[in-house]
Amino acid sequence: xxxxxxxxxxxxxxxxxxxxxxxxxxxxxxxxxxxxxxxxxxxxxxxxxxxxxxxxxxxxxxxxxxxxxxxxxxxxxxxxxxxxxxxxxxxxxxxxxxxxxxxxxxxxxxxxxxxxxxxxxxxxxxxxxxxxxxxxxxxxxxxxxxxxxxxxxxxxxxxxxxxxxxxxxxxxxxxxxxxxxxxxxxxxxxxxxxxxxxxxxxxxxxxxxxxxxxxxxxxxxxxxxxxxxxxxxxxxxxxxxxxxxxxxxxxxxxxxxxxxxxxxxxxxxxxxxxxxxxxxxxxxxxxxxxxxxxxxxxxxxxxxxx
Amino acid sequence: xxxxxxxxxxxxxxxxxxxxxxxxxxxxxxxxxxxxxxxxxxxxxxxxxxxxxxxxxxxxxxxxxxxxxxxxxxxxxxxxxxxxxxxxxxxxxxxxxxxxxxxxxxxxxxxxxxxxxxxxxxxxxxxxxxxxxxxxxxxxxxxxxxxxxxxxxxxxxxxxxxxxxxxxxxxxxxxxxxxxxxxxxxxxxxxxxxxxxxxxxxxxxxxxxxxxxxxxxxxxxxxxxxxxxxxxxxxxxxxxxxxxxxxxxxxxxxxxxxxxxxxxxxxxxxxxxxxxxxxxxxxxxxxxxxxxxxxxxxxxxxxxxxxxxxxxxxxxxxxxxxxxxxxxxxxxxxxxxxxxxxxxxxxxxxxxxxxxxxxxxxxxxxxxxxxxxxxxxxxxxxxxxxxxxxxxxxxxxxxxxxxxxxxxxxxxxxxxxxxxxxxxxxxxxxxxxxxxxxxxxxxxxxxxxxxxxxxxxxxxxxxxxxxxxx
Amino acid sequence: xxxxxxxxxxxxxxxxxxxxxxxxxxxxxxxxxxxxxxxxxxxxxxxxxxxxxxxxxxxxxxxxxxxxxxxxxxxxxxxxxxxxxxxxxxxxxxxxxxxxxxxxxxxxxxxxxxxxxxxxxxxxxxxxxxxxxxxxxxxxxxxxxxxxxxxxxxxxxxxxxxxxxxxxxxxxxxxxxxxxxxxxxxxxxxxxxxxxxx
Numbered sequence: 001x002x003x004x005x006x007x008x009x010x011x012x013x014x015x016x017x018x019x020x021x022x023x024x025x026x027x028x029x030x031x032x033x034x035x036x037x038x039x040x041x042x043x044x045x046x047x048x049x050x051x052x053x054x055x056x057x058x059x060x061x062x063x064x065x066x067x068x069x070x071x072x073x074x075x076x077x078x079x080x081x082x083x084x085x086x087x088x089x090x091x092x093x094x095x096x097x098x099x100x101x102x103x104x105x106x107x108x109x110x111x112x113x114x115x116x117x118x119x120x121x122x123x124x125x126x127x128x129x130x131x132x133x134x135x136x137x138x139x140x141x142x143x144x145x146x147x148x149x150x151x152x153x154x155x156x157x158x159x160x161x162x163x164x165x166x167x168x169x170x171x172x173x174x175x176x177x178x179x180x181x182x183x184x185x186x187x188x189x190x191x192x193x194x195x196x197x198x199x200x201x202x203x204x205x206x207x208x209x210x211x212x213x214x215x216x217x218x219x220x221x222x223x224x225x226x227x228x229x230x231x232x233x234x235x236x237x238x239x240x241x242x243x244x245x246x247x248x249x250x251x252x253x254x255x256x257x258x259x260x261x262x263x264x265x266x267x268x269x270x271x272x273x274x275x276x277x278x279x280x281x282x283x284x285x286x287x288x289x290x291x292x293x294x295x296x297x298x299x300x301x302x303x304x305x306x
Numbered sequence: 307x308x309x310x311x312x313x314x315x316x317x318x319x320x321x322x323x324x325x326x327x328x329x330x331x332x333x334x335x336x337x338x339x340x341x342x343x344x345x346x347x348x349x350x351x352x353x354x355x356x357x358x359x360x361x362x363x364x365x366x367x368x369x370x371x372x373x374x375x376x377x378x379x380x381x382x383x384x385x386x387x388x389x390x391x392x393x394x395x396x397x398x399x400x401x402x403x404x405x406x407x408x409x410x411x412x413x414x415x416x417x418x419x420x421x422x423x424x425x426x427x428x429x430x431x432x433x434x435x436x437x438x439x440x441x442x443x444x445x446x447x448x449x450x451x452x453x454x455x456x457x458x459x460x461x462x463x464x465x466x467x468x469x470x471x472x473x474x475x476x477x478x479x480x481x482x483x484x485x486x487x488x489x490x491x492x493x494x495x496x497x498x499x500x501x502x503x504x505x506x507x508x509x510x511x512x513x514x515x516x517x518x519x520x521x522x523x524x525x526x527x528x529x530x531x532x533x534x535x536x537x538x539x540x541x542x543x544x545x546x547x548x549x550x551x552x553x554x555x556x557x558x559x560x561x562x563x564x565x566x567x568x569x570x571x572x573x574x575x576x577x578x579x580x581x582x583x584x585x586x587x588x589x590x591x592x593x594x595x596x597x598x599x600x601x602x603x604x605x606x607x608x609x610x611x612x613x614x615x616x617x618x619x620x621x622x623x624x625x626x627x628x629x630x631x632x633x634x635x636x637x638x639x640x641x642x643x644x645x646x647x648x649x650x651x652x653x654x655x656x657x658x659x660x661x662x663x664x665x666x667x668x669x670x671x672x673x674x675x676x677x678x679x680x681x682x683x684x685x686x687x688x689x690x691x692x693x694x695x696x697x698x699x700x701x702x703x704x705x706x707x708x709x710x711x712x713x714x715x716x717x718x719x720x721x722x723x724x725x726x727x728x729x730x731x732x733x734x735x736x737x738x739x740x741x742x743x744x745x746x747x748x749x750x751x752x753x754x755x756x757x758x759x760x761x762x763x764x765x766x767x768x769x770x771x772x773x774x775x776x
Numbered sequence: 777x778x779x780x781x782x783x784x785x786x787x788x789x790x791x792x793x794x795x796x797x798x799x800x801x802x803x804x805x806x807x808x809x810x811x812x813x814x815x816x817x818x819x820x821x822x823x824x825x826x827x828x829x830x831x832x833x834x835x836x837x838x839x840x841x842x843x844x845x846x847x848x849x850x851x852x853x854x855x856x857x858x859x860x861x862x863x864x865x866x867x868x869x870x871x872x873x874x875x876x877x878x879x880x881x882x883x884x885x886x887x888x889x890x891x892x893x894x895x896x897x898x899x900x901x902x903x904x905x906x907x908x909x910x911x912x913x914x915x916x917x918x919x920x921x922x923x924x925x926x927x928x929x930x931x932x933x934x935x936x937x938x939x940x941x942x943x944x945x946x947x948x949x950x951x952x953x954x955x956x957x958x959x960x961x962x963x964x965x966x967x968x969x970x971x972x973x974x
Binding site: 014060161168170171172173174175179284285288289291292293295296299303304305 | 777778779780782783784786787791792794796804864867869870873874877878881885889896899900
Binding site for chain 3: 360421422423426427430431434435437438441449453456457460461464467468471472474476478483488499500502506508667681
């Protein structure tokens with residue numbers, strides 16, 4: 001139980017650091033002077049201190065929505081597979097629940113964007129709806145296929161099973177699921193081929209457009225939610241597709257886990273530096289690849305058993 | 307012996323690098339040297355191991371090789387005057403010779419091989435070199451069709467390889483690495499443990515071959531390519547390339563007969579009858595020589611395949627020989643008839659004066675009437691024997707009436723083609739205006755060779771030789 | 777481990793189907809051939825088959841390095857169109873590709889029952905054969921069609937090494953020879969085209 005709580009706390013604390021890490025790594029790769037690794041925490045504390053201004057046009061949704069964006073994500077944190085062998089975990093939560101919780105959070109984010117009645121907010125929400133409509137089927141398929149390989153529909157149990165019996169005989173379908181999930185990780189967190197988190201250019205924004213009207217505490221909450229979402233996806237990816245190193249003692253295992261998370265962050269940063277942002281109408285191509293791979297993973301598993 | 311076989315092609319290949327214009331004449335005569343080894347192979351006791359177990363000569367491929375060599379000589383003769391009939395640059399002309407040589411080498415390998423792999427390699431080599439021969443014509447259509455041939459030919463060839471791999475996989479458990487050997491495969495066909503795998507492989511191989519020969523559903527692609535390219539290409543296609551393809555079909559289907567005769571017969575029967583059905587109406591609609599002859603070539607190949615699987619070996623081989631002589635002859639004379647872009651059918655045979663001219667139009671009308679199997683033509687005999695073989699097959703089963711009906715339908719379809727050819731011939735001879743036209747000695751010589759070869763086919767000794775081939 | 781590479785093989789082929797840039801396509805082809813070469817090496821080591829080891833190395837050298845390099849230099853020499861948009865729209869491709877895969881997997885099932893070892897790989901190589909055909913079909917430009925032809929060769933090679941535990945050495949070398957011949961012919965075809973435009 002202690003390890004369970006500690007892991008969640010560590011992940012929460014780590015969340016802003018990971019995003020700042022990606023940002024500074026990208027700056028290094030682009031030969032810029034990197035920003036501090038602690039920039040995420042600094043932004044948070046600065047925003048907490050700032051005055052919160054709410055547009056006159058908004059309804060009460062704007063005051064609730066940031067919390068409703070963050071809370072499903074926080075709940076999801078509790079359902080993640082364990083990082084240490086023998087630790088406490090919630091075993092019964094399956095692909096549909098996780099996807100549902102994540103899309104609940106997305107739903108309130110879209111509502112928030114619409115509520116301020118600004119042109120950008122509506123545009124951002126519609127784009128987000130467009131992307132997440134394509135993400136969800138792929139996500140369900142992928143996680144489902146991995147849990148089938150692991151022999152249990154619950155994600156927590158699946159993570160444990162994968163760590164104990166790595167599915168060597170299903171390597172091909174495992175690989176397909178991994179590719180699919182990595183694309184989802186990129187798309188759902190608004191990283192570069194799909195959305196650029198750094199720009200405020202109205203033609204390209206998705207995520208930023210929705211939160212353009214927020215300030216102060218609310219903005220801090222939404223940014224935290226974004227970083228928590230990245231951590232959730234990264235740790236799901238890590239514990240489902242790189243299930244190694246769970247058998248060591250708790251501190252070592254957690255350190256290995258964090259190292260793997262940073263590995264994912266490095267991969268994302270490298271991808272971001274090496275690709276240009278896709279046009280919005282090309283995004284379905286990328287997500288289409290993801291859906292194809294998810295489906296392929298399922299049928300390879302079922303028909304061929306490979 | 308092996309060196310002698312490849313010598314003419316290699317000399318042509320080498321001489322094609324010399325820039326002088328004078329090399330064309332010796333090239334045609336060099337091609338005659340191929341007759342020495344092929345005739346020798348015909349005479350030698352069979353099976354003759356030319357190169358270990360890889361190249362083995364038996365009665366069947368010695369005959370096919372001889373036929374294709376005569377076609378090669380005829381085409382090499384006609385090539386001498388290619389530039390008189392069509393516009394061709396000097397470089398392209400030399401390249402044509404070079405790729406003709408590569409093509410020839412590949413097909414000699416294919417025809418003589420006793421090994422599925424070598425058979426495939428030779429066929430692929432020939433296919434790739436044909437692409438360039440099509441491209442020697444500097445028109446947009448030819449360029450497009452060259453790519454077309456590259457792509458479709460590559461798909462067909464890949465299908466054949468795919469099937470070969472499946473067949474190899476089916477036979478490897480009993481034969482090991484020798485499972486590629488045609489003779490061994492034939493001898494052990496009954497022992498193949500997974501006949502289904504073999505049959506799938508055979509079906510894929512034959513679909514690949516059928517695509518290459520222009521069977522249903524790819525009826526028009528060969529016709530388009532032959533239309534767009536120079537006329538010797540069409541002659542090479544029908545005379546040599548299709549010989550190599552059909553000998554592969556003979557060998558594969560021989561093995562398939564051992565595995566499951568009924569499946570083989572049904573498959574090929576449906577495929578060929580469908581092809582002839584479609585082709586006969588396509589022929590009825592054609593408006594130029596090349597497409598007409600090309601489609602009629604498809605029809606004859608379908609008949610040969612049908613006769614072969616019906617057990618009419620003799621009929622199939624006779625038909626094959628007649629087709630292999632007639633079609634290149636017709637294609638070569640098409641080049642003369644359509645000289646310098648005159649594509650009209652009406653009056654095409656008029657205006658040939660003098661001894662050469664008279665001989666030319668006489669030969670062309672002879673070929674035209676022979677190709678629709680008017681009685682003295684070898685095709686007449688082969689069709690009678692072939693249909694006889696089909697009825698013989700049906701006698702053993704319970705489908706005699708169905709077979710009779712099928713033959714009747716085939717005869718109706720053939721008579722459509724007959725009608726069209728007669729109409730074309732009448733239009734060529736009796737309609738249109740008279741222009742004075744020219745024909746060159748070398749082409750005439752090659753046509754005469756073809757005519758003599760055709761007559762030789764119906765001579766009793768040749769017939770006996772063909773009957774001796776199993 | 778073999779499973780992993782066979783997955784990569786199919787994955788790179790599927791990604792190639794969605795590619796809209798020529799150089800990217802070449803890169804995926806090269807990656808595809810590289811995984812094929814590694815597969816040949818792995819299976820060859822398992823079977824202790826020296827011929828397959830040699831063909832594996834030859835595959836990596838010729839198909840993964842040589843041919844992509846030559847095609848790239850052709851494309852620079854003859855100014856290919858480098859933006860290659862598939863004719864089949866992405867939304868249809870998303871439905872078509874899984875349909876092809878399901879179809880071929882079930883089609884291959886009776887075949888795989890008859891092959892003792894590596895039966896799954898046969899299904900995957902047959903489906904990659906169909907996918908390469910799709911790659912040829914979905915492009916109008918010549919260059920991607922060539923890539924489709926070459927990847928068809930790759931999938932046949934995969935079928936050869938998995939279904940039959942390796943074909944005879946002679947045949948493998950002959951296939952390589954024909955491949956080089958194909959490259960020469962392609963070069964000549966483009967050459968003519970350029971001469972005419974000039």
